[in-house]
Every structure is written in structure tokens, then in C-alpha cells.
Amino acid sequence: MVKGISRRVVVVESPDQRYFEQAIFIVRNEAVGEGVTARELVEEAKRVARDYAGGDHGRFSRAWRDLSPAVYTLIGAGGIGLAWLVAALV
Secondary structure, three states: OOOOOOOEEEEEEOOOOOOOOEEEEEEOHHHHHOOOOHHHHHHHHHHHHHHHOOOOOOHHHHHHHHOOHHHHHHHHHHHHHHHHHHHHHO
């Protein structure tokens, strides 16, 4: 179905096009009337895309994300073993 509505969009190209070519943001009509410049819209779209993709969450979360599933398994097994030990001593 095609509607007769005109919309403004911001298209952000992906720096790594291995999975995605571009992100398309539909601009709210109120944003145009508030005196927001085109440059501000593009910068905000880039920021949102970068944040949504998990680009800058700090070193700690990146370290957890990069761990091998085997490490998660060992951490879980160690936690369960510790819980059993504490339960057995109580």
C-alpha cells in the first residue's frame, strides 16, 4: 500500500559493510520546525547508530563480550561449586 505522505530521512552509511550497507532514520516532522540543522540531524543519527551498535560501552563490557564460551562455562561451574561448598559447610 502506498500513502501520499512525504517524509524526510537521514541515511548513514556503514563504515564496515560486511553486514549492513546503511541505516535509515525517519525524521520527525516536529524536528524540522524546531530549527534543527541538517548537520545536527546527521550527527545525531551517527551517534544513535554508533550507540545502538554497541560501539562505545567501555573496556570492561568489551572484555566480557570477547571472552570465549569456555570461560563462561568455567566461571559458571566455579560458581556452582562454590555454592555447593557453602551449602555443605552450613
